Structure formats: C-alpha cells, structure tokens
Amino acid sequence: MPDVPTKASCPPPSFDEAKNRRQRARAAGMDPNYWYAVGRSADLRKGQVMATRFWGQDIAVFRGEDGRLRAVEDRCAHRHIKLSTGEVVGCRLVCPYHGWEHDGDGNVKIPHDLFGRPEPRLRIRSVPVKERYGLVFIFPGDPQLATVRDVPTIPELEGDDPWPHAIVQFDCEGHFSMLLENVSDFTHGFLHRKYQPFYGQDLLRLDVHEDRVEVEYATKVAAGRLQDAFVRRLPTDRNRMVACYDYPYHWSNTDDRIKHFLFTLPKDERSNRHIFIFYLHPDGMKLPGVPGRLPRPVLKAMMAFARKFTLEPLLGQDVWVIGHEQEGWDAHHDKPAPELSPVVKAFQDLTIRKWREHLERTGGSDLVRVRPCRPSSGAEAGT
Ligand code: FES
Ligand SMILES: [Fe+2]
Structure with missing residues (x-):
C-alpha cells in the first residue's frame, strides 16, 4: 500500500532558512521603501x-x-x-x-x-x-x-477626462507572491473557465529587466460571453496581452485599450490586500446595437456592472484558490512542487532579490516572524 503523504512536521522555513527558490519566495517580504x-x-x-x-x-x-x-x-x-x-x-x-x-x-x-x-x-x-x-x-x-519616490503614474486616470475604471479590492489569506504569480501565469485559465478573462497561453516573450519582468502572451483577452458583448472588437486587438511585474506593482496592457494596475499590500506572511484598478479606453466599450462612443454616465454604469458581475466573482476565484494554495504550502512545504512556467520562476527571482537587497541594506532579518523571546533577568520595572 502506498504511503499516505504526511504533513510537514515544522512550519515553513524563514527567508534565512529557505533552501530553494520557492521557499525563499514564500518567506520574502516587500521592500517598504515604496508607496x-x-x-x-x-x-x-x-x-x-x-x-x-x-x-x-x-x-x-x-x-x-x-x-x-x-x-x-x-x-x-x-x-x-x-x-x-x-x-x-x-x-x-x-x-x-x-x-x-x-x-x-x-x-x-x-x-x-x-x-x-x-x-x-x-x-x-x-x-x-x-x-x-x-x-x-x-x-x-x-x-x-x-x-524621492512617488506613487506610480497612470496617465489614463489623470486629468478631467479619465478612462472609465473599476476598483476591486480584496483581502487574501495567502503569501503575496502567490497572487503576483497568479496574475501573470495564464496556465491557470482552467480555474476561470466559467468567466474566461483570457483563453490560451502561448508565451511570446519574457524579458527580465532590473526591477521589472515583462511578459507577452498570445491569448484571447476578455473571451467570456459577457465581456465579449461589452468590449468593442475593433479597433482593439484582443489577441495579445502584455503583463508586467513592475516591482512592487503589477500591470497589464491589451493594445493600449484594456489595462489594469494592481497594488499589493503584504500585511504579513499569510495575509494580504490586493487592489486592482481596471480601466478601458472609452472607445473600447460598446452596448449592443448602440453606435459610437457611449456617454460618460453610461460608461461608468457599465464599469460598475462589470465589477459586480465579472471582475469580483472572477477575482474571488483567485482569492479562494490562493487560500488553498497557502494551506497546501503550510502542510507540504517540504515536498517538491514542480514549476513548469518560466514566468513564475522569473517573478520569484525578482521578489527574492528585492527582499534580499532590502535586508542587506538595513542589516535586518525576517521582520514579521515572531520568535519566542526569554525575559531578561534584569527587566526594568514600569514607572
Ligand atoms: S492606554 Fe491609551 S491613553 Fe492610556
Ligand atoms: Fe486568476
């Protein structure tokens, strides 16, 4: 009879204790010197x-x-x-x-x-x-x-006439690296087979720059029936998407028409907040049977509709699955987890390097982990 896999006997290793890339990425924090x-x-x-x-x-x-x-x-x-x-x-x-x-x-x-x-x-x-x-x-x-360092500029959301946009915020019970990898690893389209925000995942390009990993996929963007009904097919080329881990942020761009920006807040090793802003070119949205650019209040109402009926349920699937990924990590961090995607590896390398550089600069170690401490015999009495 085959052995039943047993749970790891100890908690996941700290950054200093980690022995491989995945363990390091799952223990890393984020450089606090950003907004x-x-x-x-x-x-x-x-x-x-x-x-x-x-x-x-x-x-x-x-x-x-x-x-x-x-x-x-x-x-x-x-x-x-x-x-x-x-x-x-x-x-x-x-x-x-x-x-x-x-x-x-x-x-x-x-x-x-x-x-x-x-x-x-x-x-x-x-x-x-x-x-x-x-x-x-x-x-x-x-x-x-x-x-010296500012909030990243999103020109499409500046000025008197910003693109229609929707903000989706959610809290996630999993290490922040899990979601950052998720948003650029299109092999998880299976999870979203009901909504189909993208369909297909041929990797065309993977470029690693100093603090940035940029990828390009041949994929059908907004492939689901509901999205297809509201996103104008022409002139938008919805067959490619560029996605970027622009440390510590993430963004995507489909033909300069459909974009998102993701802000991640690493609260601690297992709890994070993610805030997405999705924004669409005003000419990229349509109502079936209505020609030309739609009035601003209509675009706004459509974004609110998209948030409620597509974006929130879709991202809810990611939150759900990452909670389970964290559970799996806590229980089985000592077992191999084969990683096929070069994108995930490149993202993990960037997360690890930035955290290591931060620790080296500050002389710190694993800040968030609470370690048992012994009271000193000469502890001062309160006054
Ligand atoms: S504990 Fe805050 S005022 Fe006393
Ligand atoms: Fe996803």
Whole structure:
C-alpha cells in the first residue's frame, strides 16, 4: 500500500532558512521603501480611522475634520492599545482608554491631571500618506525616501477626462507572491473557465529587466460571453496581452485599450490586500446595437456592472484558490512542487532579490516572524 503523504512536521522555513527558490519566495517580504495602497479613499471619510498593516507593522490611517489624511503607528504612547480602536477628534487620534491625543506627526498630548509633573514629550512614529486614483497610499519605509519616490503614474486616470475604471479590492489569506504569480501565469485559465478573462497561453516573450519582468502572451483577452458583448472588437486587438511585474506593482496592457494596475499590500506572511484598478479606453466599450462612443454616465454604469458581475466573482476565484494554495504550502512545504512556467520562476527571482537587497541594506532579518523571546533577568520595572 502506498504511503499516505504526511504533513510537514515544522512550519515553513524563514527567508534565512529557505533552501530553494520557492521557499525563499514564500518567506520574502516587500521592500517598504515604496508607496503601498491600503484602501479606497471613499472608505475613509472625515473623522474615520482605518487599521492597516505592512509586513507586521500595524498602522492607523485617519482623516481629520479638515479632510486631510494622517497615518501613525497603531499604538497608543501610554499602554500600547491600538489607536485604531479610538476615535478622531478634530485632527487628532484619541485613545479610548485614558484619552491621550496623537496628532499626525505622532506628537502626544495628555488631557488629564499630570499630578504635578511636567507633561512628558512623547512621540510615536508617523507614516507618510497620500491619495491618488481614489486610493489611499502609505510609505512604510524611510520617510525621507517618500519625497524621492512617488506613487506610480497612470496617465489614463489623470486629468478631467479619465478612462472609465473599476476598483476591486480584496483581502487574501495567502503569501503575496502567490497572487503576483497568479496574475501573470495564464496556465491557470482552467480555474476561470466559467468567466474566461483570457483563453490560451502561448508565451511570446519574457524579458527580465532590473526591477521589472515583462511578459507577452498570445491569448484571447476578455473571451467570456459577457465581456465579449461589452468590449468593442475593433479597433482593439484582443489577441495579445502584455503583463508586467513592475516591482512592487503589477500591470497589464491589451493594445493600449484594456489595462489594469494592481497594488499589493503584504500585511504579513499569510495575509494580504490586493487592489486592482481596471480601466478601458472609452472607445473600447460598446452596448449592443448602440453606435459610437457611449456617454460618460453610461460608461461608468457599465464599469460598475462589470465589477459586480465579472471582475469580483472572477477575482474571488483567485482569492479562494490562493487560500488553498497557502494551506497546501503550510502542510507540504517540504515536498517538491514542480514549476513548469518560466514566468513564475522569473517573478520569484525578482521578489527574492528585492527582499534580499532590502535586508542587506538595513542589516535586518525576517521582520514579521515572531520568535519566542526569554525575559531578561534584569527587566526594568514600569514607572
Ligand atoms: S492606554 Fe491609551 S491613553 Fe492610556
Ligand atoms: Fe486568476
């Protein structure tokens, strides 16, 4: 009787412990010195706070009554309660316990009796934050670099007449590398056989640049019946697609008419947020029987329809399968996983190299993994 495969006896290896490419990719983090999208602007109104996370660092983003966004580490300076459990008063984030107030620069004001002591000068870390394309971005790394490096430019979404677009946001229980590989590995068309966002996967080109891996497929884009009905066949050439891992982002382009941009937020080793913006040239959309360019409100309504009935269910399939891929990884990371696609290997190499470079620059090691620590005998008593 053949042996029943047993689960690995230990958790997946850390980046330092990894012995092969896949193990390294599945343990890598992302370089914090980029802008990362954490959510939609519309979900953070005046007076609201949002809890987010970047590779194990908890961050609270809030919008003051003046409409401006601010972000600080999600930790009250007093007893380290999460500030995101508190409330925004004016332009400060107030802890729910003793009411200590934290401004967007991380300065702290104590509102209660100081028992005759001078007010201590306390400060928590603040995080650069900005908005663009209807999204909220944070810069979790060195704040000085936040002014040097910007959110990527998407010209089609700028100006008074941006292309019709749809934002799809979802949280995924799996390492971020799994989804990044998924979006450029067209061999998983089987999973999407009901919606058929692409059909066929002949790899025409795989170019590896410094911080970019660009691929081109011969594939029928928007092949499903519903998409076919709403995407104008001419003049768009829907038989090829270029996709790119443009570290740490991902985008695709079909004939300069159908595009997407993907922002990935690696919260920790097993939990991520992905925010897609899909955008179509206004001349690339049609309503059966209606000639010419469609009015803007109609295009907007069509994108909302596409989001609800095609994009969200389609990406829901990826979220579902990646949850299972993570489960499989946790249980069987010690077994071989044959990788046939050169695209996946190239993506993993880029993820690994960028993380290694970050660790070498900072002298850090695996930041997110919590390791048991022994209390020191001379631990200081709190005051
Ligand atoms: S724990 Fe936050 S004010 Fe005391
Ligand atoms: Fe997919």
